[in-house]
Amino acid sequence: MPNIVLYTLVSLDGATEDPHRYFPETGDGNGAPVFDDELARLEKEMIDRQGAVLLGRRTYDEWSRYWPTSDEQPFADFINAVPKYVVTSTPLAGEWTNAQPTSGPLPDMVAQLKASADRDIGVHASITLAKSLLAADLVDELCLAVGRVLDPVGPRLFAGLPERRELELVEAAPTTSGSLWLRYRLGTART
16 A cells, blocks of 8 residues: 655754755755755655655645746656645645645545555645644655754644654665755554
8 A cells, every 4th residue: 555655854953944944055045955966866766656745735836836847856847747636625726737626534535545546645845734644643654854954943843743653764864965864654654
């Protein structure tokens, strides 16, 4: 069965608001964050395992204006082509290839998506959605690209979890720029 894979870019202390602050190589902050070669390779391996993504509405609204014209590879080709399920109760504005709205209780949505998928389902950015999925124990795998900074600004991915969680480390890779790739399995996720 496919996994729900939550992927986000964070500071060392868990800030999630502005990835350009965690990856200082990124110059002006107008495009996607710039990764060193190792992080770029690891991200590509992760997206190669995904056959669909689940996005929150705010992420959809931002990304649907940015990614269709972006040439930042390999993520641009991936996110523009992959089926995108947008959690929302209102019609989607604009058009973005393979994007469709979905609504209802999260456990039901996740069960439906997993039943119809043959590859992993990614949750990219979408911090409000990510926190809801974590709180409802619906995440199978957690991938974090951790920047080499402490940042007191912005929401925290793990703030408000209802209980302690123990994770199984699948992969940990430091990079030459001082960033870190972490991949965990959440042993108690439901299907």
